[in-house]
Amino acid sequence: MADAGTLAGLVARLDEGARERQAALEALAFGVADYPQLGAVQDFRRLHARVRSRAQLRETLRPPPADAGPLNSASLTHRALALMRETSPGYLQHFMAYLDALSWLEQLQAGPPAQRRAPRRASTRKSKRGR
Structure with a gap:
């Protein structure tokens, strides 16, 4: 079980962060609304x-x-x-x-096109099939 003081501190920090984010969003929205x-x-x-x-x-x-x-x-x-x-x-x-x-x-979701593999080089060994 979590300590009550620690949990209360966490809740207070989360509330403070939420208020800061809200203030930043309001400031940003105010700046955009200035331009008709x-x-x-x-x-x-x-x-x-x-x-x-x-x-x-x-x-x-x-x-x-x-x-x-x-x-x-x-x-x-x-x-x-x-x-x-x-x-x-x-x-x-x-x-x-x-x-x-x-x-x-x-x-946008597809991402960059897949790269093709380099073609395989022809083998220099002779085939055993054609004896």
Whole structure:
């Protein structure tokens, strides 16, 4: 069983640390709030999102191969995106932004590409098979 004085000291230190962290976070938030968000930046972000989603949509809406079957993933993706574009272009834009974010997260999580091993050198010994 822990000594009551030691446990009380630990709790006091944890409370003090929590207060210091909270004060630091409040000071940081205050510094960020001093700068107003520019309207031009928001307009640019919206424009960039639209242009990027259109470019991605053009890339994904290329016709699938003619010999693709009904369950071909490229064909199904093409049909789904074309239907989204016709019924709800706004939803398609949000969906493409979501897929883009997932793609970036996947790339970040993958880490550096694996290094290939050096090819093995050819053996200088003669094979025993060809006697």
